[in-house]
Structures are given as C-alpha cells and as structure tokens.
Amino acid sequence: MSKRPALYAAAGAAALLMLSGPAVTAHAAPSESVTVDPTGRLAADGTVTLSGTYRCADSSGPVFVSSSVGQSSDGARHGIGGTRAVCDGAEHSWQNTGKATPNDLAPGIAHVEATLMELRPDTGLPLPRFHAVHQQDVTLTQI
Template sequence: MALRPALSTATAVAALLLLAAVPSTPAASAPLETLTVAKTGTIAPDGTVTLSGTYRCTDATGPVFVSTAVDQSSPTVRHGIGGTRAVCDGAEHKWENTGMSSPDALKPGAAHVEATLMELRPEGGLPLPFFHATQQQAITLTKP
C-alpha cells in the first residue's frame, strides 16, 4: 500500500509543475494593440483568396504573425488563408494574406473572417502562444 501514496504525490507534483509552466488565463492585450480586417477580400478563379487589414502591437519578445481563416457556407469549416510576419513597434502596419482554398469551397459573396495577431513567446524554453489581438469580421469576397 505504500506505493499508492507515492504515486499520488508524484502525480500531484507533476500537475503542479504543469500548471506552473502554462498560464491558466490568457494575458490581456495592451490597449494600443489593434487588428482590423478590410470589408472586402478577393477570390480568383483558381480559388486564391486575398485578405487584408491593419495591425498595431507592442512589446513582443518572440516572432509575431497575423493569421487568418475564412468561412462561408459552414461556420464549422474554416479555410486558413496564409500568414504574415508582424513587426511590433507600436506603429500601425498593413497586412495582406494570400492562400488557396480547396477547389469550389469558396466563391464570391458574403463570408466571415477571423484574424489573429499572435506571438510565439518563449516561456520556460517553449514557444507558447500569446494573443495580442483578434478580430472577427463579416466581409464580401469579390473577383479581382
């Protein structure tokens, strides 16, 4: 029976170490950090989608990216549309992501975009996501 308390103690220590390594709540973004999505994007005949907008961020210690996903007919199926490296210097910058959706998955018309300004922040030797800003936007996909 001495084995059971030892396992419980080891499990508890492992859980505490894990909790100490991963923040339990996401950090709030600074008030000057923003992300916008343009109200229109383009979709070429070959399925290439281009989305754009602006961002502003500060105080990054790791690489930062603007990533985007678009959905149209089903909110449970999103199509990742590229990623842009971001510069967090406090100034407003433009971003543009281009990517190809699966054939016939998207077409001109109403769509929904989710954009994220995310940093891979080094925490204890591992890069963990830190979200500077997110934006959801109803847009219109048009032919270029």
C-alpha cells in the same frame, strides 16, 4: 544551424491548432489591435487574399498575423496565410494569401477571423500569446 525553420514550423503548428479549435478570445491592450478590410479577393483557382491593419507594442518572440475565412453554415474555415508582424507601436498593414479547396468559397459574404499572435520562448518551447483577435463579415470579390 538556423533555428528559423523550426520557428516557422512551430508558428504553423500553433496557427493550425488555433484554426482547428474553438474560437479564441483575446483581450487586447489598448495599444494592440488587428483589423480586417471589408473586401477580400477570390481568384478562379480558389486563391484568397485578405488584408487589414495591426498594431502591437512589444514582444519577446516573433509575432504573426494569421487569418481564416469561411462561408459554410457548419463553421468550416480555411486558413489563409500568415504575415510576420513588427511590434513597434505603429499601425502596419498586413496581407495574407492562400488557396482554399476549389469550389469551397464563392464571391459574396464570408466570415473572416484575423489573429495577432506571438510565439513566446519563455519555456524553451514557443507557446502562443494572443495580442488581438478580430472577426467580421467581408465581401469576397472575384478577380
């Protein structure tokens, strides 16, 4: 029996926990980073595409680049996908696509947070280890 569905469920739960809680501070090693491109895409149906780069050196469990976006003054954010990361020390591109609640996002300035997170199997239950976090404002363009 494959452990992959359970692993992805754990990754999703960890990402939701991360998005629902207060901002997480990660102190990245110099060899670890995540960036966000200055422009994101917004489709008429609410589909958002965000992208950037990441770099990580090593891991003992699966690593993901997760992202969230928001425009409201109350700090509400929408989780926008997750990409499996390869930790080999090289810089890689990431791109996440997800659908926000219709009419919650509009073309213009939005705040994005990208997180490079590993699910470490140290205790038998995969627990998150944050490799890097980056926040910045981007411009959402209508496509």
